[in-house]
Amino acid sequence: MSSLASQVILHPTVSQSLKVLGTNLGRDKLYRAIQYFSRFFAWYLLARGYKIEGARWNALKGHLALARKLMRLGKxxxxxxxxxxxxxxxxxxxxxxxxxxxxxxxxxxxxxxxxxxxxxxxxxxxxxxxxxxxxxxxxxxxxxxxxxxxxxxxxxxxxxxxxxxxxxxxxxxxxxxxxxxxxxxxxxxxxxxxxxxxxxxxxxxxxxxxxxxxIVNLNDGVLGIFGLITSLIAFRQQWLTVNRK
Structure with a gap:
């Protein structure tokens, strides 16, 4: 069991993930991806009448957006x-x-x-x-x-x-x-x-x-998908940059 735990915890992918998330940009892009997925999923749930579940994802979106604003104060x-x-x-x-x-x-x-x-x-x-x-x-x-x-x-x-x-x-x-x-x-x-x-x-x-x-009128579902895609692209680039060192 301890050997299996060591293999999981010390796996190179885990170490690489920690390196990326140890950077402000890596954390920001991950939080942004979750934020925009939450925006899309909340829209999806609310459009189908799941108000309680939709409110939960809307709250997550709002808290992540606020956390990211704090992280960017020096930028x-x-x-x-x-x-x-x-x-x-x-x-x-x-x-x-x-x-x-x-x-x-x-x-x-x-x-x-x-x-x-x-x-x-x-x-x-x-x-x-x-x-x-x-x-x-x-x-x-x-x-x-x-x-x-x-x-x-x-x-x-x-x-x-x-x-x-x-x-x-x-x-x-x-x-x-x-x-x-x-x-x-x-x-x-x-x-x-x-x-x-x-x-x-x-x-x-x-x-x-x-x-x-x-200026345009796009719903939260479309904007959430757009934001999720760009966040994942930027996160992948940060992953490659950090783990290339």
Missing amino acids: PIEHLQAALRAAQSTGEPAEQITTICRQLGYFGYLTYDAFVWANTVKFFNLAPSTAQKVGKNANRFWLAGILFSVMHGLFKAGRLATEFQKLSGARLTDKGENTDREVKLAALRSVRDATKQQFVIDLLDVWIPASNLG
Whole structure:
């Protein structure tokens, strides 16, 4: 029995899971996946008349959303630093500008979101109209950040496609140059795949703040599935990143 317990507890997958969940990003993406699954499942249950069960999953969704807001209290500064680094770097102007705007969008979103959290936990009390404005501003910045991220992905994908085409079409006779080209092509493929992945995440996530602002009218079932998919994609990426070290 002790041998079986050791095999389970000390299994490499368990150790890898602990490494991922030992990071803030890993925990956040797991909590987000459960939060958006809860959003979908609560909608599913309530649509079929299971009010008590639906309320239970709605409560879980709300508590996880609140916990994630607490975990993100320091992140606005991270995005502000990223915007400053992008402004000081050199590169394609379109990519640089959209990166700066994206980071500033997320900075504004998470800053307003911190006030939403403080009001929710009664750290200070906002008037209902003010709380509504704060929530709307958070979603406006969130939407702006995602839209700039989409534009950044389009610009970057175009540049990568051009570089890939030029590099793969070049005629080289030297063996060393061919090896160097293959290394560069592999690096381009990796960056291209990451760009495509982020693009998919943005295209799904954009509907969440858009729905919160009333721009589109998608139900909680659809938004829950979208959020669950993007959370699992991001969690998988964090898993690969952490366990590659």
